[in-house]
Amino acid sequence: MNVAIIGAGLIGRSWAIVFARAGHRVAVWDSDAGAVQTARAAIEHALVDLERFGLLDEEPHLVLQRIHPAATLNEAIADAEYVQESTAERVDVKRVVFAQMDATAAPGCILASSTSTIPASAISADLPGRHRCLVAHPVNPPHIVPLVEISPAPWTAPDVVSRTRELQEQVGQVPILVKREVPGFVVNRLQAALLMEAWRLVGEDYCTVEDLDKCLKDGLGLRWAFMGPFETIDLNAPGGLADYARRYGPVFHEALRGIQHEPWDDAVIARVEGQRRAVLDQSQLGARGAWRDRRLMALIAHKRAMQRSEPE
Numbered sequence: 001m002n003v004a005i006i007g008a009g010l011i012g013r014s015w016a017i018v019f020a021r022a023g024h025r026v027a028v029w030d031s032d033a034g035a036v037q038t039a040r041a042a043i044e045h046a047l048v049d050l051e052r053f054g055l056l057d058e059e060p061h062l063v064l065q066r067i068h069p070a071a072t073l074n075e076a077i078a079d080a081e082y083v084q085e086s087t088a089e090r091v092d093v094k095r096v097v098f099a100q101m102d103a104t105a106a107p108g109c110i111l112a113s114s115t116s117t118i119p120a121s122a123i124s125a126d127l128p129g130r131h132r133c134l135v136a137h138p139v140n141p142p143h144i145v146p147l148v149e150i151s152p153a154p155w156t157a158p159d160v161v162s163r164t165r166e167l168q169e170q171v172g173q174v175p176i177l178v179k180r181e182v183p184g185f186v187v188n189r190l191q192a193a194l195l196m197e198a199w200r201l202v203g204e205d206y207c208t209v210e211d212l213d214k215c216l217k218d219g220l221g222l223r224w225a226f227m228g229p230f231e232t233i234d235l236n237a238p239g240g241l242a243d244y245a246r247r248y249g250p251v252f253h254e255a256l257r258g259i260q261h262e263p264w265d266d267a268v269i270a271r272v273e274g275q276r277r278a279v280l281d282q283s284q285l286g287a288r289g290a291w292r293d294r295r296l297m298a299l300i301a302h303k304r305a306m307q308r309s310e311p312e
Helices: 010-021 033-052 060-064 073-077 091-104 120-124 158-170 187-203 209-224 229-234 241-256 266-279 282-309
Strands: 002-006 025-029 067-069 082-085 110-113 133-138 147-152 174-177
Touching (some): 002 010, 010 025, 010 033, 010 060, 010 082, 025 033, 033 060, 033 282, 073 091, 082 091, 091 110, 091 120, 110 120, 110 158, 133 158, 158 174, 187 209, 187 266, 209 229, 209 266, 229 241
Parallel strands (some): 002 025, 002 082, 082 110, 110 133
Antiparallel strands (some): 133 147
């Protein structure tokens, strides 16, 4: 099928890989023509890495051949059956882009946004084709991390939701349905809850930034890489989840009773930033991001190998 990517930044170019490696033709447009060329070089590099970790079923250049630049937004979506918008995280920008897409795209074309904070209703309320609009929020970078949150507006047609879910599954993503709109969707709310407590523990000097990170990467995160929190606690008490809840629920409630998670003020931000920069210099952030992507690819490759050798 024909897929259009609107916005060629980090998320847009990652989405282009997702759809192209699944065999679809992908048109990419950005208001900054230079961003599309930059994206193509980054995509080529990412495809080589994916092949190195065994996460491509064909040679990188064959995938790259399915991705092509579009001169205008209208050209990008002229033949599209699905559009993934990944422009600036501003509601005013997205409303303008969605209005243009809705006026141009074929009637059966799905219009999806990658937004991580803006509900579909805020983007599509005034559009004639609002029934075909929804959010398909990825986890960065989507060509490596497969989860996608499908969050429809109250007026999004059920068929649009089901077709989006089917497409995401077909291209190798793992879609979940956000049954009704909630600020931040589901993933970011889970992340926010953990981050708020992490900032509080460091801000009140219970532990350092580095030790807090170890709690996840060398502790909870090892289990969470292949089990969610409910499955984790189901296996952590002799009688399963209900037994766990009865044993530890009161302790957890008491530990967090009355705690107010204050805004991150300049003083605590400076302290946490200082501790992080002592570990990783600002100039090394890009290289560390590439390291993260390689680690994620190795983890995904390992999980796939385990699924093949040991059915869940």
